[in-house]
Amino acid sequence: MKYGAFGLVEVLGNASAVRVVDQMLKTSDVEFRTWNTRCGGHTLIFMSGEVAAVTAAVDSVRTNPPCEVLNTAVISNPSAETERLVAENESKQKFRK
Numbered sequence: 001m002k003y004g005a006f007g008l009v010e011v012l013g014n015a016s017a018v019r020v021v022d023q024m025l026k027t028s029d030v031e032f033r034t035w036n037t038r039c040g041g042h043t044l045i046f047m048s049g050e051v052a053a054v055t056a057a058v059d060s061v062r063t064n065p066p067c068e069v070l071n072t073a074v075i076s077n078p079s080a081e082t083e084r085l086v087a088e089n090e091s092k093q094k095f096r097k
Contacts, residue, residue, distance in 0.1 A: 003083060005054040006033070007047040008073045009061055016067040017043040023066050024057035034090040042070070046086055051076045 007030065009020050014037060021032050030049035037043045047057055055074050062072045075082060 004050040007054040007058040010071040019066040027060040028053040028056040
């Protein structure tokens with residue numbers, strides 16, 4: 001699997017994560033991959049898409065945050081190992097319908 005880019009946004013709490021995901025999806029043509037919540041409620045959101053779309057989505061929450069945004073990053077042309085790590089997290093976080 002090959003991604004143009006991954007966009008990462010770190011927030012506090014799952015409700016904030018949903019707000020960020022919603023804004024990013026409305027901003028540009030990106031796809032929600034997964035999220036990971038750690039101790040203290042820190043949630044890291046992973047989005048994917050073309051570099052320009054991911055950059056626009058990440059910039060939208062960085063410059064006009066729907067909640068407190070702790071950190072953001074865009075990884076263009078991610079390595080195979082990075083792709084594997086995201087895929088492993090996706091398989092652990094399958095959302096039930």
